[in-house]
Amino acid sequence: NAGVTQTPKFQVLKTGQSMTLQCAQDMNHNSMYWYRQDPGMGLRLIYYSASEGTTDKGEVPNGYNVSRLNKREFSLRLESAAPSQTSVYFCASSPPLAGGGDTQYFGPGTRLTVL
């Protein structure tokens, strides 16, 4: 049981390049999330997917797109990378829990630098 996995672990891009961050979970969770972590700003939600086939914008969606490929996989795409997107990106998943107090499980993160 690997939990939440993310690839790649590190990436360096030039401004204007595109790339896709991959995330997969093997816990049969319904909901999946993409966050970015920046110093002094905590975690900010980029996009989330409440269930397979649905995606919704979070707090900072501009410059990103997502695909919920199936129940296991949720990818994040940067179409034209900008230096402001230099950050650490975390994927998370959570099971449904009656009442909504579901715990999130996080992947190890992708450290992205845009030059």
Add this chain to the structure above:
Amino acid sequence: AQSVAQPEDQVNVAEGNPLTVKCTYSVSGNPYLFWYVQYPNRGLQFLLKYITGDNLVKGSYGFEAEFNKSQTSFHLKKPSALVSDSALYFCAVKMAGTYKYIFGTGTRLKVLA
């Protein structure tokens, strides 16, 4: 707007002493509250959560937190700190019926030997 505040960027405590990491929140309705810990170059790990019931919640590694509705606080505590507790701690809130979690900015805990 819903928000979570962690007023201290860093907390220093001597090993063996009690520790407190503060969290306050501002939401409408009844929140679900969480604490997560992040070790260097790792993802966040769940520590504990408050959903309903007893205001004192016990979690992993000897941590506990007290939900105080009147003060809208959810402070993280541990009776005796260990050097290995040194990490970045995040408080988070989620509202029932929503999928969005709101995280605080994090507090770096440094336990000194």
